[in-house]
Amino acid sequence: MEIECLLENLKEKNFEEKLSILTKITEISKNTDLNILAEYEIDNILLQIFKDSNTTQRIDLYKILNSLFLLVNDPTIFLEIIKKDFVSNNDSSLYAAMSLYFLMSTYNINYSEFYKLFYQIISPTTIKKDIETVLCFVKTILSTSIPTLKCVQAYIKKLCSLCLLLPTSDTISILHTVYVIMRIHPITLKMCLSESIDNKLLYCLDISFDTFQPYLFEFDILYFSIPPVKKIISIIRNECRKKTKKYEIEFLLNEKCPYSINI
Known part of the structure; x- marks a missing residue:
């Protein structure tokens, strides 16, 4: 078979040639x-x-x-x-x-340590080298029910904090990703609300996987950026308001009346 010949040729080749052969093998293997x-x-x-x-x-x-x-x-x-x-x-x-x-x-x-360790890999350096791959992969690993709410929030917080350190073009891409993640996990939208502030971490500037201020004060800063950034922030905040209103209405509709009214 052709694959057998290709594997035989791998032995004496340099790396570039080996990589080319392996790529060809993956194509042939499809059939x-x-x-x-x-x-x-x-x-x-x-x-x-x-x-x-x-x-x-x-x-x-x-x-x-x-x-x-x-x-x-x-x-x-x-x-x-x-x-x-x-x-x-x-x-x-x-x-x-x-x-x-x-x-x-x-x-x-x-x-079990995968999410925590990958969190540490995400940095301005990795974003600058291959932002599309990083953001696509982040969406992939957070789009399932496996990560905990705290884990998803930690990633959102880190991505938003990176927006303050990166060029505008990268910030826009990151915020789009944050919006997608928040729509997958609607409960994280409450991070936009001031009521999500953790007073114990009010003066904590450090951000880690386990410890971070859940409130996205980064949005308050980014809102005064250029129009495209402001627009995305507004979209996310509007989504938050809609969800909050929806939950309030559902709560009122489902709430049992504490007393009966005789007519």
Whole structure:
């Protein structure tokens, strides 16, 4: 088979050639029986390529790794390497996080610290390097029922705080993402309201995964930015007011009358 020939050619090639061959294998595999592919034992070949790669090369591998996972017999053999890259705080950490999340979701692997550790990866540096990938992935991991409310709020708070440090174009993209996340988790819209202020953290300027002021005072600052930013803030706040009004009406309609009226 063609795949067999390609795998044979991997042995003596440089990294760029190996990457090209692996990419071609993923394309061919779309029309190939996975049971047949399992016979080629790609696991060890791919694992060795991974071990021999440097940080920059590994980023390119990560970009096709989720497709390659479908070709190997036991994707979990990559778990320790991926975890190590994930917590290494280098350029490959973001892409390692994406592969790790794929393994967690597809193969039911539990990694309780994932959300907290990925939170730490998000920074002005990672945003500037690949904002589209970062924001898309954040939406992906927060669009399920797995993260707790506190976790979702922590991510929203961090994204909003980054808006104060980044160029306007990035701020607009981030605020769009925040809006999407808030619509997925409507209860987080209350972060726009002053009543969400935690008085114990009133003078706390530090923001961490576990400790942060839930009220989005960042919106108060950003509202006085350029019109496109102000518009998004207004949209989010209007959504908050609509939801709040809706809940108030539902509460009144469902509330039982405490006494009876005789006519």
